[in-house]
Amino acid sequence: MTTTDQITTAPSRAATPALSVRGLTKRYGQRTAVDHLDIEVPTGVVAGFVGPNGAGKTTTMAMLLGLVRPTDGSGTVLGEPIDHPDAYLHRVGALIESPAFYPALTGAENLRMFATVGGHPTEQIPALLAQVGLGDRGDDRYRSYSLGMKQRLGIAAALLGDPELLILDEPANGLDPQGVREMRSLIGDLAHGGRTVLVSSHDLSELEQVCDWLVLIDTGRSLYQGLTSELLGGVASGLAVVPERPADRWRLRELLFAAGHHVDERDDRLVVSLDATGGAAGRVDTGEIGTGGIGTGGIGAAEIAAAVNRIAFAAGIVLVELSPLRTTLEDRYLAMVQGGRR
Amino acid sequence: MRRVVRAELLRLLRRRTIVTTTIAALVFSAVATLTIVTSAKDGPSIPGRRDGTTVAELASHGGGTQSFAVGVSFVSFFVFVVFIALMATEFSGGTFRALLLRDPHRMRLIVGKLAASLLVAAGALALAELFSFVLSLALAPSKDISGSAWFSMAGLGDGLRDYGTALAGIAGWAVFGATLAVVFRSAPLALAVGFAWAGPIENIVSQSWAPGLRFFPGQVLGSLIRGGSADLGLGRAAVTSAVYVAIAATAALVLLTRRDVTS
Numbered sequence: 001m002t003t004t005d006q007i008t009t010a011p012s013r014a015a016t017p018a019l020s021v022r023g024l025t026k027r028y029g030q031r032t033a034v035d036h037l038d039i040e041v042p043t044g045v046v047a048g049f050v051g052p053n054g055a056g057k058t059t060t061m062a063m064l065l066g067l068v069r070p071t072d073g074s075g076t077v078l079g080e081p082i083d084h085p086d087a088y089l090h091r092v093g094a095l096i097e098s099p100a101f102y103p104a105l106t107g108a109e110n111l112r113m114f115a116t117v118g119g120h121p122t123e124q125i126p127a128l129l130a131q132v133g134l135g136d137r138g139d140d141r142y143r144s145y146s147l148g149m150k151q152r153l154g155i156a157a158a159l160l161g162d163p164e165l166l167i168l169d170e171p172a173n174g175l176d177p178q179g180v181r182e183m184r185s186l187i188g189d190l191a192h193g194g195r196t197v198l199v200s201s202h203d204l205s206e207l208e209q210v211c212d213w214l215v216l217i218d219t220g221r222s223l224y225q226g227l228t229s230e231l232l233g234g235v236a237s238g239l240a241v242v243p244e245r246p247a248d249r250w251r252l253r254e255l256l257f258a259a260g261h262h263v264d265e266r267d268d269r270l271v272v273s274l275d276a277t278g279g280a281a282g283r284v285d286t287g288e289i290g291t292g293g294i295g296t297g298g299i300g301a302a303e304i305a306a307a308v309n310r311i312a313f314a315a316g317i318v319l320v321e322l323s324p325l326r327t328t329l330e331d332r333y334l335a336m337v338q339g340g341r342r
Numbered sequence: 343m344r345r346v347v348r349a350e351l352l353r354l355l356r357r358r359t360i361v362t363t364t365i366a367a368l369v370f371s372a373v374a375t376l377t378i379v380t381s382a383k384d385g386p387s388i389p390g391r392r393d394g395t396t397v398a399e400l401a402s403h404g405g406g407t408q409s410f411a412v413g414v415s416f417v418s419f420f421v422f423v424v425f426i427a428l429m430a431t432e433f434s435g436g437t438f439r440a441l442l443l444r445d446p447h448r449m450r451l452i453v454g455k456l457a458a459s460l461l462v463a464a465g466a467l468a469l470a471e472l473f474s475f476v477l478s479l480a481l482a483p484s485k486d487i488s489g490s491a492w493f494s495m496a497g498l499g500d501g502l503r504d505y506g507t508a509l510a511g512i513a514g515w516a517v518f519g520a521t522l523a524v525v526f527r528s529a530p531l532a533l534a535v536g537f538a539w540a541g542p543i544e545n546i547v548s549q550s551w552a553p554g555l556r557f558f559p560g561q562v563l564g565s566l567i568r569g570g571s572a573d574l575g576l577g578r579a580a581v582t583s584a585v586y587v588a589i590a591a592t593a594a595l596v597l598l599t600r601r602d603v604t605s
Contacts, residue, residue, distance in 0.1 A: 065443055068604065100440040102353060117441055119345055
């Protein structure tokens with residue numbers, strides 16, 4: 001259940017994907033950084049490229065950008081083969097690894113230099129600096145910039161030439177919470193007019209908020225690719241249960257446990273676990289006290305909620321909350337990674 | 343290529359860089375000329391040698407730019423170090439990687455950067471030679487040198503030759519420096535190797551093994567810049583230098599185009 005073949009939502013927004021790779025592999029001696037990776041990112045999406053440190057995100061992006069030669073595999077970027085990056089790089093903007101500029105030059109001078117190399121118009125530089133929030137610091141030397149300003153200048157450089165595809169590698173890396181929020185907002189703004197954005201991160205909560213397409217990888221292999229909403233939508237990781245009287249919490253927990261539920265306490269709530277498909281984890285019960293379990297799986301969250309409610313009602317416990325806990329990207333990702341490594 | 347050269351010139355031809363380079367060229371020129379002219383001794387010129395130690399050499403038609411030629415041979419090692427640092431920091435600082443995202447032709451990028459740097463070096467050398475000539479003219483009476491021969495056609499030819507060999511020598515050092523930068527991709531490591539080789543190793547070995555003066559790359563380039571030496575004539579120095587530069591450039595370009603860019 002954790003391979004791309006099994007979990008793939010077919011791209012539907014455009015016939016030609018913004019990028020597509022098949023069997024992409026990169027080996028460094030005995031170590032395989034990217035292992036037969038298949039990815040397809042439709043045109044016009046903000047795609048999150050998710051994986052833990054060392055999962056192969058940066059290496060994959062470097063191969064897409066012509067910096068690293070694949071050991072095996074093929075693919076296209078904006079319809080052009082990845083072994084001819086000169087055919088598509090002028091339509092791609094990228095920030096990979098950390099931003100790299102000349103410290104002695106100002107932000108604007110750096111952009112002018114990069115625009116000249118790329119053959120892009122330099123007239124757009126003031127507007128780009130303003131777009132990334134550096135309108136009043138463009139004439140300051142790069143060496144005087146904070147980390148957040150450096151990252152934003154990196155985004156501005158990636159935007160030179162109004163690219164159709166943006167590839168951003170950990171753009172929020174090292175930023176404070178305010179900076180992360182600003183970067184998220186900026187990335188959201190960049191996806192307009194059919195532009196595709198591929199953004200990598202290991203900060204799953206950030207990607208969850210900004211991305212409508214996700215590519216999940218681990219140890220160089222893909223775990224999932226598809227719509228964010230399809231990965232997360234309609235699936236609950238547990239049921240939050242709160243009795244009216246706090247004193248009943250322990251008794252209700254025992255009753256639920258006796259009925260075969262896995263119950264945790266989080267903050268002031270009891271949480272009845274559901275498995276990844278929204279059913280109860282472990283042995284589940286129909287709700288009739290004393291009748292024993294009916295086996296595992298196949299029971300939906302609504303039915304579990306009803307069973308929990310019946311148990312509480314039968315014990316004279318009034319519930320003030322009985323609600324599904326929404327699965328986070330982190331929950332789903334960790335479940336997939338752990339499943340994939342078993 | 344033109345875009346890369348233009349971009350690099352944008353970087354190099356900023357006011358601060360121009361002022362710094364101009365001052366460096368003038369100071370170098372002044373120090374070299376003052377030292378060589380004021381220390382010149384009476385006596386005949388030594389055939390095959392052009393180190394400017396005699397008044398007779400300075401009084402000949404090539405004497406007006408001789409201080410420049412000798413001075414460049416002494417600072418060429420500094421140029422070598424500068425080129426190593428300039429190029430290696432492009433790799434270690436990630437700017438080469440960032441530029442590749444704008445222009446994926448690696449060879450074009452490195453050659454364009456080198457060409458732009460050499461254009462600036464050519465300007466600085468011209469300024470240094472001109473200033474050295476003027477200063478030599480001013481100092482000539484103190485050594486009873488008339489300097490009239492310097493304005494002859496032969497003097498002009500020598501001046502052009504001195505400029506050409508200096509520029510060729512600097513270009514050779516630049517290619518060697520860039521090659522070390524490409525090989526090691528780390529400024530400290532490339533500098534350490536460059537220092538060790540062109541500094542102590544070549545010079546110490548050459549002291550005890552005379553053919554080293556004719557074969558070691560640094561010694562050969564030194565002879566080229568000086569317009570030939572007692573050990574190596576100008577023609578042979580030029581040909582040998584060209585061979586070394588071609589080998590170094592080929593190695594650098596092969597490495598550059600085949601290796602992954604990971605930093």
